[in-house]
Amino acid sequence: MRVTVTALPPIHPDFPAEVLHLAGTVTAILRQIGVWEDRERNVGADLETSLSLADSAQELAAMLSLHVQAPYFGSLKVRVAGREQTLYVGKHAFRDLHGPHSVVSWESDVGSLFYSETLSWEANKGLKGTVRRRRQLDVSAKTLRGLTDLYDDEAGGDTGGREQVLLSRLSEASTTAMRDVVETLQPEQNAAMRAPAGRHTLIQGAAGSGKTTIGFHRLAWLMHPDRHEHRARADAMLVLMPNAVLARYAARVLPGLHLEGVTVTTPEVWATSFLGLEKMEVTDRTLQLLLTDADNERRKAAWRRAKALGDLRMLEVVRNHLGARLRANLGALTFRATVHVRGEDHTLFLSNEALHDLLDGVLRRAPLEGYRAAFRAALEEELLAPLHLPDAEGESAVRRTLAADLTRLSGKVFAGLLPVSEGRRIATDEAALRAAGGVLDERTIRVLLGDPLEAIPKPRRSFADVTELPLMLAVAALLDGVGRRMGRVLEPYDHIALDEAQDYSPLLYALLSRAARPGHLTALGDLNQGLHGYKGPATWAGVQAALGGEDRAGLMTLGRTYRSTRQITEVGAGIAATYNRAGGVVGVDRDGREVLRFTGAPLAAGIARAVQEMQGEGHRNVAVVTRRVLDAERLVPQLQQHDVDARPILNEQARYEGGVVILPVNLAKGLEFDGCIVAGADAAHYDPGTQFESRLLYVAASRGLHRLALVAEGELHPLLQNGTSREAGAEHPAGRTRSAGPERA
Numbered sequence: 225m226r227v228t229v230t231a232l233p234p235i236h237p238d239f240p241a242e243v244l245h246l247a248g249t250v251t252a253i254l255r256q257i258g259v260w261e262d263r264e265r266n267v268g269a270d271l272e273t274s275l276s277l278a279d280s281a282q283e284l285a286a287m288l289s290l291h292v293q294a295p296y297f298g299s300l301k302v303r304v305a306g307r308e309q310t311l312y313v314g315k316h317a318f319r320d321l322h323g324p325h326s327v328v329s330w331e332s333d334v335g336s337l338f339y340s341e342t343l344s345w346e347a348n349k350g351l352k353g354t355v356r357r358r359r360q361l362d363v364s365a366k367t368l369r370g371l372t373d374l375y376d377d378e379a380g381g382d383t384g385g386r387e388q389v390l391l392s393r394l395s396e397a398s399t400t401a402m403r404d405v406v407e408t409l410q411p412e413q414n415a416a417m418r419a420p421a422g423r424h425t426l427i428q429g430a431a432g433s434g435k436t437t438i439g440f441h442r443l444a445w446l447m448h449p450d451r452h453e454h455r456a457r458a459d460a461m462l463v464l465m466p467n468a469v470l471a472r473y474a475a476r477v478l479p480g481l482h483l484e485g486v487t488v489t490t491p492e493v494w495a496t497s498f499l500g501l502e503k504m505e506v507t508d509r510t511l512q513l514l515l516t517d518a519d520n521e522r523r524k525a526a527w528r529r530a531k532a533l534g535d536l537r538m539l540e541v542v543r544n545h546l547g548a549r550l551r552a553n554l555g556a557l558t559f560r561a562t563v564h565v566r567g568e569d570h571t572l573f574l575s576n577e578a579l580h581d582l583l584d585g586v587l588r589r590a591p592l593e594g595y596r597a598a599f600r601a602a603l604e605e606e607l608l609a610p611l612h613l614p615d616a617e618g619e620s621a622v623r624r625t626l627a628a629d630l631t632r633l634s635g636k637v638f639a640g641l642l643p644v645s646e647g648r649r650i651a652t653d654e655a656a657l658r659a660a661g662g663v664l665d666e667r668t669i670r671v672l673l674g675d676p677l678e679a680i681p682k683p684r685r686s687f688a689d690v691t692e693l694p695l696m697l698a699v700a701a702l703l704d705g706v707g708r709r710m711g712r713v714l715e716p717y718d719h720i721a722l723d724e725a726q727d728y729s730p731l732l733y734a735l736l737s738r739a740a741r742p743g744h745l746t747a748l749g750d751l752n753q754g755l756h757g758y759k760g761p762a763t764w765a766g767v768q769a770a771l772g773g774e775d776r777a778g779l780m781t782l783g784r785t786y787r788s789t790r791q792i793t794e795v796g797a798g799i800a801a802t803y804n805r806a807g808g809v810v811g812v813d814r815d816g817r818e819v820l821r822f823t824g825a826p827l828a829a830g831i832a833r834a835v836q837e838m839q840g841e842g843h844r845n846v847a848v849v850t851r852r853v854l855d856a857e858r859l860v861p862q863l864q865q866h867d868v869d870a871r872p873i874l875n876e877q878a879r880y881e882g883g884v885v886i887l888p889v890n891l892a893k894g895l896e897f898d899g900c901i902v903a904g905a906d907a908a909h910y911d912p913g914t915q916f917e918s919r920l921l922y923v924a925a926s927r928g929l930h931r932l933a934l935v936a937e938g939e940l941h942p943l944l945q946n947g948t949s950r951e952a953g954a955e956h957p958a959g960r961t962r963s964a965g966p967e968r969a
């Protein structure tokens with residue numbers, strides 16, 4: 225009998241000790257869960273206290289039991305004040321009251337040391353701490369499966385282990401949900417995620433640099449008690465994403481990060497529901513024109529008009545316009561009412577001049593609660609002051625007496641001001657645009673007054689265009705505030721995160737910053753990926769200006785991309801180089817198989833061939849990405865003829881459930897798949913003369929983790945020709961030699 229001996233990787237000398245430590249931790253956690261679950265012990269002074277003690281103990285037990293299978297994923301050996309200790313880092317903190325098996329959570333301040341490259345830090349009481357070792361521990365089902373030192377000062381410092389762990393994680397198959405990357409967060413991502421709480425944060429990063437992922441981790445980080453006054457509550461946070469398919473895909477990361485309750489939606493859905501316009505259709509007529517109109521001048525005019533509507537200066541225009549309308553409504557009104565105080569009747573009177581003074585004061589302040597509430601409060605204060613009421617009770621009695629008269633006055637002053645009509649009027653009314661005291665230059669006014677969209681049909685039912693929504697929101701925000709609706713009151717969101725933040729206008733930024741606590745906006749985007757440049761800012765500096773300047777809004781950059789293999793990243797880089805001003809993007813150097821290039825056969829045949837090849841390699845989630853919805857619709861039955869059943873995702877209501885899917889590129893944004901097939905990767909589908917189309921091609925080609933196929937009936941797109949094409953009709957290669965040669969010399 226022949227015996228083959230394969231060399232096993234050497235076992236780390238600390239492995240046995242780590243196995244013991246893990247067993248000790250699991251036992252300690254189970255003991256603690258037992259204590260919490262033991263109702264007898266949770267006895268308070270009375271029944272109610274006992275019940276509430278038992279409830280919170282049950283909750284703690286349930287939470288901890290989620291983590292008993294894998295209580296930690298790393299450790300840190302640190303030295304503080306001459307004493308060495310090892311801290312274990314996990315997804316959930318655990319305090320071992322009886323032994324050395326505590327776990328610190330990844331979001332804590334000390335947890336950050338696991339990810340960063342910092343070697344010393346300021347520990348408690350001004351003592352200096354030093355990191356001596358960082359170790360990754362691969363734990364699942366209460367078992368230690370691997371151990372990798374990332375940094376060890378006894379072994380000469382950096383070991384290269386971090387990259388090794390990352391590469392093995394990135395090689396795993398995709399899932400139908402966005403993953404959390406708590407265990408393998410990279411130093412630059414960690415720094416971005418922990419950008420100071422309470423200061424707006426803008427994060428620029430290329431496709432696949434982990435922006436969306438980091439955004440959600442930042443929310444989890446904000447929920448940790450170490451954030452003190454900046455701590456956020458899950459149900460008071462809002463995430464805005466470009467489309468509903470992506471929003472649902474991303475929302476599946478929430479439970480793993482204990483973020484249940486966070487609202488994840490699209491800006492259009494959020495804005496229309498905030499404005500109470502759920503029934504309205506939302507259009508993007510500018511995009512429609514850009515995609516269908518061949519006239520360059522008209523395209524330019526439409527682009528400029530959309531840009532101008534989202535310009536930050538429009539906030540000033542809206543303020544001015546509303547001010548003028550309110551002053552006109554107030555006109556010559558005066559206020560008179562009688563109240564009964566300390567047994568006597570008092571007549572309260574405010575002259576027209578006094579009313580105008582009060583209104584002007586409010587307009588100058590542009591208070592967050594809105595003009596209406598602030599005007600009312602200012603009136604009450606002015607009326608109550610001379611009465612010298614001794615207590616709160618007396619005050620509220622007088623307020624009650626005045627309520628009806630004040631409501632009547634306010635009704636007259638605020639009459640006829642509705643967000644939809646007023647927002648629309650401002651954009652088209654020359655007087656309103658000019659009245660803003662020179663805020664807008666002549667050129668911008670002319671751009672706004674033009675109507676390049678004339679030929680684009682309007683829906684029959686009532687609608688709001690995406691370029692108008694910020695103006696409508698501005699009217700609502702200035703009149704009545706903006707934020708999170710809690711019954712009849714508005715509260716600021718604890719935090720708002722914006723994904724694909726390059727698609728938000730500066731005006732929208734200014735409004736969203738009013739909807740959150742000061743400094744509580746995180747925007748993640750890639751200016752180079754912007755598909756909707758006509759809505760978005762030209763530079764991050766423009767966003768910083770909208771958020772109150774650089775002091776209020778920090779900008780960070782993620783320089784590496786993680787999603788795809790080297791071969792796929794190279795294809796993307798070749799496309800982006802044509803318009804990307806930021807220069808090359810550094811991808812994680814993960815080797816994969818060559819990019820498939822199939823030409824010379826009907827599209828469906830080439831696609832089917834690519835699907836089968838990818839499936840043959842064991843990839844489960846494969847996407848066929850088309851240029852348009854119509855292309856996808858047509859291909860579904862054609863693919864069936866080739867024995868491929870691709871599930872269509874044709875609108876935002878569809879759900880991504882994995883397997884083989886077919887979808888247009890606009891819905892593929894932000895999603896990722898084991899294998900991605902660009903269907904119609906040619907000049908006929910992606911016009912090489914239009915930058916917008918190149919950006920779309922980039923989005924399509926950057927969706928694959930492990931495998932990419934470019935399929936065209938004729939020649940591939942000029943930006944994709946650096947490679948060897950195969951005849952799509954050629955023999956399936958599994959286990960056989962590939963026959964096709966280069967498509968052209």
Ligand SMILES: Nc1ncnc2c1ncn2[C@@H]1O[C@H](COP(=O)(O)OP(=O)(O)OP(=O)(O)O)[C@@H](O)[C@H]1O
Pocket residue numbers: 390393394403405408409410413429430431432433434435436437438750753786787893894895896926
């Ligand atoms: N530190 C990490 N460890 C493991 N995987 C990571 C890490 N960072 C990012 N990834 C993975 O890289 C992929 C890209 O991440 P993500 O979708 O967040 O990037 P993005 O910048 O938002 O991309 P896009 O701009 O294309 O939408 C995901 O599969 C994510 O899980």
